[in-house]
Amino acid sequence: MDAAPMDATALLLADSRFPGGGHAHSGGLEEAAARGLVTDEPSLASFLLGRLRTAGALAAAFAAAATGGGDLGALDAEFDARTPSPAQRAASRAQGGGVARAARRAWPSARLDALLAAQPRPHHPVIVGLLVRDPRDAARVVAYLAVTGPASAAVRLLGLDPLGVNAVLARLAGEVDAVAADAARHARTAPEDLPAPGSPALDLLAEAHDRHHREEVRLFAS
Template identity: 65%
Template sequence: MRAGLALLALADARFPGGGHVHSGGVEEAASRGLITSVADLREFLFGRLHGAGALQAVFAAAAAHAAARGVRAEHWAELDVELDARTPSPAQREASRAQGRGAIRAGRAAWPSQALTELVAAVPRPHHPIVLGVLAATAGSGPREAALTAGYLAVSGPSSAGVRLLGLDPFAVNAVVAELAGDLDGIADDAAAVAGLAPADLPAPGAPALDLLAESHDRHHKEEVRLFAS
């Protein structure tokens, strides 16, 4: 029960990790007319889950595995470097680290642990999926549960952004997220299966279009007021 409650809290939009200020590319896509309807958002979320979401799930699972068995500082540094290498967009890297910082603050209050302390000592500003995996493990969850949470967050925040930016029907948008349950389960299974690999050997799913949208949004965010940081 304790582990289940922790996962619900980590996946909750009210968790004070700062995720609510990131649209995951939806704001830039909407501004370009690439998303104008629920159908468009469905396609976007499907692609995001299988690209960025799969990557985040892999590293959340790996971090949960590492936290559960205890690793040296070098492992945390290597894990962070490998995720950095799989995130070509500087804007996306910064967004991930910003959310990681927020998750650390909240995690220290709710689930303090030696693993979290050691992670931050090795990597002062770790990526969000790595922090998420450590928090999930601290609360008693395994790699698959950490991956499931990471994958869900990869689509839940952007789906909410679609409602806020475009005024889409929230019932229809939530139905779209529910439709992704099978895909999310598959991604979590795949991530858990490789959680024990060396960081350099972890999969590297990518989403070049999201990288381009992130860089474009970052430029526009510096030139004009945007609702979301990314």
């Protein structure tokens, strides 16, 4: 495993205090908790592992590919095709738009301007890849966020012990690194050939969450 430290841009983007609006999303955890599918640390660990190996791996591959200077429009289209749930697409673009707002001030560049001119609300992994540059770091940021967002939502929604949840995340660290290392191989993969791991239950949870979000008050946007 590469022991090189992550650059500070990657750390800022992965930080829960980064003002990108990521805190408003539970990644399906709120619906899973409402249905009693996640109730405690073991069921949370199971949820997070499944999420990491599917949605996390998908985001990681696209973040790595977006570092390579390839066609960002093609990446946007291929990520759409790999995200059948409209609620999941909206959540990804909401978070990508949040990163874009911060990035215009923090990391201005011609490539960022070109991306946002074509797509003002880019998918989250695509803009993270554009900002981070190193494929493994970019992949690690989105793989990490794929589990830390739902984990902190679980603390708030289920009243789980924050130290216990932190230990669950710590045990997933090796998996996060493995997903990032695998994704980093895709820095130069053609967009249409990128992996497409699906997560059917997450798609169903996201659509149900969206329906409930419109009918009643939910704490998280997704």
